[in-house]
Amino acid sequence: MTPLPLSFYQDHDVVRLAQDLLGKSIFTDFPGEGLAGGMIIETEAYRGPEDKACHAYNMRRTPRTEVMFHQGGVAYVYLCYGMHSLLNVVTGPEDTPHAILIRALHPTHGINLMEKRRKGKLPLTGGPGTLCQALGITTKLNGTTFSEPPLWIEDRNIPVHPEQIIAGPRIGIDYAQEHAHLPWRFQLMIG
DNA sequence: GTATGGATCCTT
């Protein structure tokens, strides 16, 4: 277990970091449950104060968005549509509320455990709510660091070439007006 | 206190 250093998350450019997270691996390991994880293959960047799609747009600071104002390297987990936990990576220095939504993984570890959590449904780790269910991530993990169990991100030295990255508009944010079609969703094409 | 709607998923 060699988590990414916290310095990785301090970059001011959340759009670049959303691409840098592609190919990295995310894991959970809860006591008595076991290791589960996979490679990040889809992300979306949410650029804090300037981004109408971001919960922290215009520096909106509420009990929910508070975690995004922390220094980068912690998890922002919130409940969407009343039933799905969604996982974000908070980035940037303190008081810069940037976050990256993790939208899909390529499963690699603990597949049996993830299938059990998913009750056999497919896809196993495709979609932001689905992957949280597979990894056992709930809002209880809001604010926890990505640098140690039960939740962490590793660089397993998977090479990622720029031509493997597809950019497109973010999903489910029609309300964000002129920011709704920014190409801040990134997918990693894998063989 | 009440109303509103959502960074989704699943089935039809």
Next chain:
DNA sequence: AGGATCCATACG
């Protein structure tokens, strides 16, 4: 194409 399902937020 629509229902599930409930919290956070905004308003009065």
